[in-house]
Structure formats: structure tokens, C-alpha cells
Amino acid sequence: MDETTQPMVLMDQVTKSFRIADQDVAILKGIDLNVRRGEFVAVMGPSGSGKTTLMNLIGCLDVPTGGRYILAGRDVTKLTDDELSVIRNEHIGFVFQNFCLIPYATVYENVLLPSLYTMKSKNDAAGRAVDLLRMVGLEHRTRSKPALLSGGEQQRAGIARALINSPELLLADEPTGQLDSRTAEDIMKLFVRMNADHKTVIIITHDPNIAGYASRIVRIKDGLMET
Amino acid sequence: MMRLIRILAQALMAVRAFKVRTFFCLVSVALGISAITVIVATTEGAFHEAYLMVERFGPDSLMVIAGSDEARAVGQRTKTITLADVEAARQAFTSAYMTAPLMAVEGTTASYKNNKYQTLIIGSTSDYSSAWNWPVIEGYDLAEIDVLGLKNVGIIGQDLLRELFGTENPVGKFVMVKQVLVQIIGVLSERGMSPTGVNLDNRLIMPVSTVMRKIINETRYVTLFRIRFLDQENLGHYENEMKLFLRQRHALADDQPNDFRIISPMEIIKFLVALTGSLIVFLGLAGVICLIGAGFVLANLFLLSVKERTREIGIRRSVGAKKGDILFQFLAEAVMITTAGGVVGFLLGLVSSKLLTMVAEFPIYFSWKSAVVGLLLSWSIGIGFGLQPASRAANLEPIKAIRE
Numbered sequence: 001m002d003e004t005t006q007p008m009v010l011m012d013q014v015t016k017s018f019r020i021a022d023q024d025v026a027i028l029k030g031i032d033l034n035v036r037r038g039e040f041v042a043v044m045g046p047s048g049s050g051k052t053t054l055m056n057l058i059g060c061l062d063v064p065t066g067g068r069y070i071l072a073g074r075d076v077t078k079l080t081d082d083e084l085s086v087i088r089n090e091h092i093g094f095v096f097q098n099f100c101l102i103p104y105a106t107v108y109e110n111v112l113l114p115s116l117y118t119m120k121s122k123n124d125a126a127g128r129a130v131d132l133l134r135m136v137g138l139e140h141r142t143r144s145k146p147a148l149l150s151g152g153e154q155q156r157a158g159i160a161r162a163l164i165n166s167p168e169l170l171l172a173d174e175p176t177g178q179l180d181s182r183t184a185e186d187i188m189k190l191f192v193r194m195n196a197d198h199k200t201v202i203i204i205t206h207d208p209n210i211a212g213y214a215s216r217i218v219r220i221k222d223g224l225m226e227t
Numbered sequence: 228m229m230r231l232i233r234i235l236a237q238a239l240m241a242v243r244a245f246k247v248r249t250f251f252c253l254v255s256v257a258l259g260i261s262a263i264t265v266i267v268a269t270t271e272g273a274f275h276e277a278y279l280m281v282e283r284f285g286p287d288s289l290m291v292i293a294g295s296d297e298a299r300a301v302g303q304r305t306k307t308i309t310l311a312d313v314e315a316a317r318q319a320f321t322s323a324y325m326t327a328p329l330m331a332v333e334g335t336t337a338s339y340k341n342n343k344y345q346t347l348i349i350g351s352t353s354d355y356s357s358a359w360n361w362p363v364i365e366g367y368d369l370a371e372i373d374v375l376g377l378k379n380v381g382i383i384g385q386d387l388l389r390e391l392f393g394t395e396n397p398v399g400k401f402v403m404v405k406q407v408l409v410q411i412i413g414v415l416s417e418r419g420m421s422p423t424g425v426n427l428d429n430r431l432i433m434p435v436s437t438v439m440r441k442i443i444n445e446t447r448y449v450t451l452f453r454i455r456f457l458d459q460e461n462l463g464h465y466e467n468e469m470k471l472f473l474r475q476r477h478a479l480a481d482d483q484p485n486d487f488r489i490i491s492p493m494e495i496i497k498f499l500v501a502l503t504g505s506l507i508v509f510l511g512l513a514g515v516i517c518l519i520g521a522g523f524v525l526a527n528l529f530l531l532s533v534k535e536r537t538r539e540i541g542i543r544r545s546v547g548a549k550k551g552d553i554l555f556q557f558l559a560e561a562v563m564i565t566t567a568g569g570v571v572g573f574l575l576g577l578v579s580s581k582l583l584t585m586v587a588e589f590p591i592y593f594s595w596k597s598a599v600v601g602l603l604l605s606w607s608i609g610i611g612f613g614l615q616p617a618s619r620a621a622n623l624e625p626i627k628a629i630r631e
Contacts (some may be wrong), residue, residue, distance in 0.1 A: 061545055061626045082549045089547020100542045100629060114546035116233040129589030161546070 006073050008169055008200040008220040009035040009058055014067035016053050027053045029223040030067070031133065032064070042214035043204045055204045057206075059092055059171045060084045070169060081186060089117050093162030097171035098156040101146035108133065108142040111160045118165060123162060132160040136190065152183035155180045159190055160222040165197075170194055172203045176210055234552055238559035241536075247527045252561075253568040254610060255521035260601045261570025262514030265580050266507055267597035272590030273503040275505035279284030281492040281498060285362045287459040288325075289466055290490040291316075291473070292451040306448035307486040312476060313452045319472060320465065322457050327352040328436045330451040337391065337431055338403045343389040347430045348404065350449075351440030354413050355382065356415070358453070364399040366413035373412075374434040377441065382413035386428035398555070402431070407441050409433060503590060518604065522612035529561060533623075540620050541628025554621035562606055563614025573598055 011033040020149040027050045035041050038100075045051040056062040057069060060076055063084070069077050072091055080089065093114075101110045108129060116126030136156035146154055155175060162170055172191065176184035180225050191212055195201045203214060211217050219226040242249050284290070310328060317326035330350030330591045336347050355361070356368040363382060373380050381404075383397055391402065397411040409431070418427040435550040456465055466489055473487055533540070540553055548556075580591045 019498045059545070061629075082551070085544070085547050085549040088545060094545050098536065100540050100545075109240070113543070116237065117230070117543075117547040117549070117552060119230070161545060165547075192522060201419070 006037065007034050008037045008039070008069070008072060008124045009033060009202070010070040011057075011149060012068040012070075014057060014064045014069055015064070015169050016050075016057060016065050018130065028057070028064075028131045031220075031225055033058075033218065033225070035200060037200055038195070038198055040191070040201045040213070040215045041203070041221060042166050042207075042211035042217045043202065044206060044211050044217055049220045051204050051220050054220060055171065056201075058202060059094060083107070085117070089114055090120075090165060091167050091169060093165070093167040093170045094113055095155070095158050095162050095170065097174035097177040099146070099151070099158045099178075101154055101157060101214075103146055104144050106145060107138060107149065107157045107172045110146065110157055112163055113161055129164060129165075132163055133157075136160050147181035151179050151194055152181075152186060155179065155183075155187050156190070159187070159194075163194070168200055172200045172201070174203075174207075175203065176207070181209075185211065231443035231555070233558055234556050237350060238556045238563060242560050242563050244498070245532060246495065247517050248532055249564055252521075252525045252528055252564045253571065255524040256568025256605055257572035258517075258568045259514060259517035259519075259521040259608075260605055261579060262510060262517050263604055264573050264597050265583065265591075266510045266603050267600050268280065268506050268580055268591045268593050269503060269510065270574065271594060271596060272494075273507070274594035275499055275592040276590040277496040277499040280495050284490075284492060284495055285358075285453075285455055285464065286492050286599070287457075288452055288453055288492075289457040289462065289469060290453050291469065292488045292490065293448065295484050295485075295486050296342045297460050300409070305486065307477065308449055308473075309447050310358060310449060311447075312473065314468070315476060315502075316452070316454060316472065320454060320456070320463075320468070322465075323454045324457050325455040326452065327454075328435055328452045330436060330443075330445070331450040332443055335404060335442070336568065337387065337409075338390055338401065339391040339397075342391045343388055345388050346384075348438060350376035350435035350442075351428055351432050352435055355432050356413075361418065362416045363585035365396075365414045366411070368413055369432065374436050377436045378434060379407055379409050379437060381409045381431045381439070383588045384414055384415050384428040384430040385410050385417040386426055388414060390429075396497040404431070405442050406434075407437075409439045415457075419601055445611060454486075462491060463493070494541045495576040497535035513556050522608045525561060525565065525608065526616060529557065529613055530619065533557070533616050533620040535630040536620075537623060540623050541625050541631065544623070545629055548597045550621040553623075554617045557620045558610060558613050558619035561617065565605040565613075566602070570624060573601045576601070585604025 014028060014031045015026060016028040017024045020062055031054060043051050043054065060071065063079070064077060067077070068075065071087065076084065076087055102113065105113075106169055109130050111129045111133060112125055120181070136159055137154060138156050138160065139158060141149060141153060146157065150158065170191070176187050179187060191201050191203065194208070203210065205211055247427070248392075291308060294305040313326060313328045315369045317323065320326070332348040332350070333346045334345055336343055338344070351369060353369050353374050356363045366382070369380070369382065372378070373621065381402065388397055391397070392400070397414065401408045401410050415428070415432070421427055425438075454469070456462060469489055470485065474485065477486055479486065543553060576597070577593065580593070584591050
């Protein structure tokens, strides 16, 4: 398979269980997921369905208990903690529900954050950060602390940060969960724009309106994919 | 490399952002380091002073003082050393290049016009100034001819000079000592207090022959004699030989104590170090306790900080920071704070030493050593007490940390 037809995310019978009070509790019971490059996928499911755990696995924040996970052609099932950090840094842009900005850093410094940890020597992050802030419409807030920004503005900063290292995959966990519906619409339009710009986008949500922006919806229930 | 610098910049940003934490850690480290700085400076000062004393005393010389330890302890100075002893020692110790008797007469009144002052008369052989590394700043030192000719001449210490002459130039003038007119031929430089609190500048140096014959009418006994050797490294050996030599000459039985006392450079060092030693131990203990306290303050505040910043750590981890990067950042924060604390502590130490020297005669000597010791200690506190909180931060699970 060449670069373009190779799937972005390929999960094969992925399971995840946690040990809670001396008992193994299976959260994911065998997930098969195939997300092609350039797709815009929404993962839906009720709370407790395991969608957050799935998001952690896709985002390489955690490793599966069983099965195989291929990210951008690379088997990441058995990578070390440091290797996973590099994968997160170079291939994945995270957007969080509660924005997750560092409170004592300015918007600009927050956007730069992933670029600090990159191993690549060539790194024109400063210039890119300015471009990204302009793109999300925050060029007038670059020197502000996040607390002075509205929720929508904070999430724009979060998106700019997710894009700073030019990852192929954007991963968003309820990105509009704390925003009013008008602001949510603006944010979703940004994701649509990113997708049009050849980024693969995976959004986890329980809101059908949000899922409506995606080109494909996968549903998860009780740790299994619904077909 | 660039990556490490970028993480250092993050650490600096956090140090500036969490001002309360920075302030308390910095102050507690600074207090500890300032105590340590004073101790190092005092220790160095004590050794420096000891070194100076030895230089003045002569690192190659022994001083033999008449009278046993016991007699000296109760303030008596028995007459035990004779001019014959000194002459015999000169002939017996062939490697000695100088053997000189010295006569000390305490509590003698010297007067000039209407001014009177109690002083110490020293009867010395020629070249007193060079023999004791004590410069004559005006006039001349005692010469051979003054001693041989029993000349009525003297060189005067700064304190006695002030009391008798005020601002007048004393050289060539006559001072009355026990009905003897003594012409002042030289002025000694200022030397200040001895470590035991004796004013060294209140003295009048005269030829030993003049003092013995004309001032106290003594023909046999001297207060002490000084002997200087060509081979300094054998001084310990000569000290023992001198002891046996004098015991034999004085026909002391085995159970009798020495009727003299030998002072060597080593003894001077021991004495001076013992004098400041207890103070150094006390300050040292206080400093170490302060530093350990500072370490616990740091560890505690950093543990709190890690708890407070759990989400930040989760964010950093999720965007690609490795465990090592988090560990490095928190350690760097700790070391930056303790380094700043070290610098502030060193300056505090400088100031408090100045105050100490104003309150008491206190040997303080600053060199690069106290700065280096302070810096090394502050780094070790930063690393030692910052490690546990930093590794706790590094080992937070990103998925849990991010949802805090």
C-alpha cells in the first residue's frame, strides 16, 4: 500500500481491560476500526461505552491489552513510553473538551507547546504559530493568558496548538462540550476546514449535531462497535 | 540540545509564574546558605589568621619561654632560662641560624613630658623588625652596635606612640623609663589586637643588654629565647631535642615537669583553630539544620506544586513530553530556585559577616571558596530534595493527569 491508500488508523480486535479491586474489567472487548487518510469520522456512544478509552488508545496515550493497532502504517501496540511520546508529538494533534491550556503561559506559548518537545532539528514553529493564530482568528490575543479568553477562543487556541507540529491526525474529545451552540458551530467549521486541508479528523462525541459534520459515524456500545 | 534549552525556558517560566512557591523556597535556601557562607568564611579566616601569625612568628622558629605551664597558669613567670642556656643552645644546635634571647618587662611606666603610660618593654637583639616580620615605618631598627654598646635607644609601638606623643614625630625624642632616658629611633607599624585580646601596639623595644643592665638590673635570666632553623621540615624533631637538652641542663628528674615551655608554629595554629573552633561548630550545626529545613520546605512545596499542576503535566505528556522531559523540567525549576537562593544567601552571608566583625573581633576571610561551597550546596539541595517531587511528576499517568 502506498502513502495515500494506507489507512490512518487500523485497529484489529483491540481489547482494553483495567484492574479494578482485584478484578479485570474489560472496557473494550474487541474493536475493529479502519479510518482512511483524509476521512472525517465521528465516534459516538453513550457514556460508559468505552469511547474515552478508545480515544486514549487511538491517541497513543495508553496501550491496548490485546489486539493490534497500526497508526499510519506503524505498529504502535508494543512501543515504549518514550516512543509513544514521539508518536503523539509528531503524528497526533489533540483537542480536549476542557481546552487544556497551561494557565500561566500566554496563548502564543501554549500554541508552541508541542513544538518544544519535537526531536526534529528543523523547526520553524514560531512563524507557524503566528500563521495558525491568524487562521483561527486569535492574532489579537497572542499575548493574553488563557483565563482572559472566552471558551470559544480557548478552543481555537487549542486547535492551533494541535496543528503546530503538522500532524496527519487530529483527535478531538468532545471539543464543543463546554461551548454554546453558535460557538460550537464555528469550532466545527474549523474542523471541516482542516479536513478539507487533508487532515484526518476523529471526533468523539455524544451530540448528533456535532457528529453530523463528519463524513462517517461509528458507534460504540459496551466496548464493542455497533454495525 | 535545543530541546533541553527549550525545556529550561519552560522551567524558568514556571519559576516566575509560581511566585509564592519560588519565594518561600528561595528564602529558606538563602538562610541556610548564608549561615554556611559565614562558616566557610570564618573557617578560612581562622586559618588565614593562623597563617599570618605563623608568618610573623616565623615558620622555622621555636620559642622557649621560661617557667612551667603551671606557673604560667597562675600568672607567675619564674626565672629558669639563663643567658648561658641560650648560648649553650646556640652551640648545640648547629642547624640554627639565629638564636636570640628576649626580655619582657611588663607594667613599666614610660613618660614623655607630662604624659605617662604603662607599657611592655621588650629587650631584643638586633634586627627586631625583620626577625618578627614587623615593619619599621619611620626611623631605624635596632642595630648590632646598639646591643653591643648598651645604647639607650628604642623603637616604639603605635599605641604607646599615640599616648605619649599624640601627633608629634617621636624619632630623636627622649622617653623616660625607670630613670633612664631612651631615645626613640624607630616607629613600628600598627598590628592591632592578638587573638587573645592583647594590644600588640603598646610596647617599646630596646636592646636586650640595655634592658637587663639598666632597667631591671638582671644579669642571668631572660624571659624567653627564640631559635630559627635552616631546615624547617625538621622542626618537630628539634622541638623534642630542645626539650631533652634543657631538661638535662636544668637537671630535672623524670617525675619533674618542664620548667619551660616550647612554642612551635604548629601549636599556634592549633591554638587559633581551637579558639574559633567551637564557634564554627555551632554555626556549622545551625547552617546544616537550616539547609535541611530548606530542603524539606522545597520538597513539600514542590509536592504540592506537582499536585496542583497535575493537569499541566498531563497536557505536556499528551503533546509529546517524555517522562524524562517532565523530570528534567521540575528538577530544573528546583535547581534554578536553589541557585538563586544560594546567590542571595551568599550576599546575606557577606552582610552578616560584616555585622559580626563589627560586633566582635572575628576572623572573616572571603575567597572564591565560600562562593563555590555555597553554590555546590544549593545545587545539591535542589537536586536532592527536588528529585522525589520531580519523579512523582514524571510518573503521573497522562490519561489520568489530563482529566484532573
